[in-house]
Amino acid sequence: MSTEDIREKLATACRIIAAAGHEDFIWGHMSARDPDSPEHYWMKGASLGLIEAGPNDMVLLDQEGEQLAGSRPHHNEWPIHSEIYRMRPDVNAVIHTHPFYATLVASLDAPLIPAVGWASLVGMDAVPRYDKTSALIDTKDLGQEVAESLGGSSLLLLRNHGIILVDTSIELATFAAVRVEKIAQAQILALATGAPAFPSNEEESLSRLAALTRRPEWVWDYLARQAPGHEH
Numbered sequence: 001m002s003t004e005d006i007r008e009k010l011a012t013a014c015r016i017i018a019a020a021g022h023e024d025f026i027w028g029h030m031s032a033r034d035p036d037s038p039e040h041y042w043m044k045g046a047s048l049g050l051i052e053a054g055p056n057d058m059v060l061l062d063q064e065g066e067q068l069a070g071s072r073p074h075h076n077e078w079p080i081h082s083e084i085y086r087m088r089p090d091v092n093a094v095i096h097t098h099p100f101y102a103t104l105v106a107s108l109d110a111p112l113i114p115a116v117g118w119a120s121l122v123g124m125d126a127v128p129r130y131d132k133t134s135a136l137i138d139t140k141d142l143g144q145e146v147a148e149s150l151g152g153s154s155l156l157l158l159r160n161h162g163i164i165l166v167d168t169s170i171e172l173a174t175f176a177a178v179r180v181e182k183i184a185q186a187q188i189l190a191l192a193t194g195a196p197a198f199p200s201n202e203e204e205s206l207s208r209l210a211a212l213t214r215r216p217e218w219v220w221d222y223l224a225r226q227a228p229g230h231e232h
Contacts, residue, residue: 001035006042006170007055013093013174015227018050021099021181025049028097028162031061031081032170039063041081041094045072050097054230077136079143084166087147091166093173096137098162101184106157113187127155134160155180171220172213178223179212 001009010032022028028050031043044050045059059070063082067074081094105112112127130149137146137158146164150156154176156164165180167173212219 003035003042004055006032006035007058009170010042010044010058011053011055011230012224012227013170014044014050014053015230016174016223017095017097017177018053019226019228020178021101021185022095022097022177023049023051024098024162029075029077029081030095030097030173031093033085033092034060038089039085040068041085043074043078043081045070046075047072051228052230076138079140080137080146080164081143083140083143083147084150084164087144088150088152088166090168092168093166093170095165095173095177096162097177099177099181099184101188102157102163102181103161104188105184106163107160110191112155112157112183113190127157128153129157129159131159134158169216171216174223175213175216175219 010030014030017030018028026047026049029044029046030050031041034040034042040060040062042058042060044053045057048057057070057072059072059074060068061074061078061082062068063086065074065078065082077096080096084091084094102112106129128149128151130146132145133142137143146156146158150164150166154166158164163180165173165177167176
């Protein structure tokens with residue numbers, strides 16, 4: 001995949017997750033490894049919302065936070081991305097956002113529960129939570145702590161802050177981000193009426209996850225067709 005393709009796909013992904021509940025004014029960001037230099041990554045630039053992102057709004061950073069390309073400033077929380085890419089060679093896309101329902105769940109003393117079948121995200125292992133601070137993750141030390149808390153998981157809840165989600169591709173990370181907010185919304189609504197009575201078991205959860213991700217290119221094409229267009 002060319003650099004131009006990565007930037008275009010990353011911008012589309014930003015707009016998709018914005019429309020799915022991840023927009024928070026000008027905050028929140030997504031990145032993808034550079035196809036030519038895996039130690040570098042393209043990231044949505046600062047000063048604009050996810051919903052506004054176009055390919056020219058992407059900036060290229062190295063693992064020390066030095067900006068190598070792009071005209072926009074970069075987000076202060078770049079250490080989230082650099083440290084995850086450093087520790088997880090399997091990861092090719094990273095999302096940090098503040099979706100309303102998922103952020104609520106991250107503030108609760110309760111695990112994330114897939115209350116409905118289509119919401120399956122992972123197996124039944126508990127989603128890890130980072131609770132040392134709810135401040136910005138804007139230093140390499142904090143970024144390393146977050147990456148260590150994520151471990152081998154695809155999702156990390158940040159106490160009173162938001163979520164971090166990673167995957168092997170932009171497409172899979174985007175689809176997972178859409179599902180995460182749906183999972184959290186379903187959980188909040190279910191808890192408002194009582195605890196879910198019939199939680200899924202491990203086999204059911206993994207089976208649903210396999211079904212959801214069987215044709216990721218079809219899902220990506222659908223989501224891309226629904227994505228709002230950028231205006232600048």
